[in-house]
Amino acid sequence: MKIDGRRNRIFIVKWFLIVFAFSYVIISLPNLFGIGEVIDWVPEASLFQKVRVCVIEGLQNGWIFKSIISSMIGIAGVVVLILRLRD
Structure with missing residues (x-):
């Protein structure tokens, strides 16, 4: 599969956004579960x-x-995706 053309660029951007969002949520998990902070609730x-x-x-x-x-x-x-698609 070639890495050129508008369709492939859109695919790469989608891949970046998916990986970005997934890694952001994974990094945020300790904060999401309240580890390291205390909230006093009414x-x-x-x-x-x-x-x-x-x-x-x-x-x-x-x-x-x-x-x-x-x-x-x-x-x-x-980068990993591009290297895989190159072969």
Whole structure:
């Protein structure tokens, strides 16, 4: 399979975005489960409110670091894909 043309470039961009998103979520898992931080909940907080806050905080904490690492993993994934498609 050749690595040229608009269709293949779109495929590579999709691959990068999928790898980026997957690695970002994997890196965020400790924060999503609340490891390393304590949130004091009011007694009236519902389960939905607790889950929403944990997810938002987990994805936002350290987003610059996670974005840089996920970008490097995404680029590595694209390089591996290109090398595989070349053969």
